[in-house]
Amino acid sequence: MESIREIVIPENNKIELTIPDNFIGKKIEVLAFELEEVPAEDVNKVDRPFTVANVKIEGYKFNREEANER
Secondary structure, rough: OHHHHHHHHOOOOOOOOOHEEEEEOOOOOOOOOHHHHHHHHHHOOOOOOOOOOOOOOOOOOHHHHHHHOO
């Protein structure tokens, strides 16, 4: 699926959007919403830590043979 993403700062209440020829005659969705301003120094910062799993591996020994049993 082809998509277009364009971030603009409008100078009035009209925006012109040029679409690819293969979009003509098809149902398309156009979204417009205000983006929050993020200071450049904060772009690479994470708002909160992301934890996939909390696992204690102390004393764990991996057994390849057991893992591959069918």
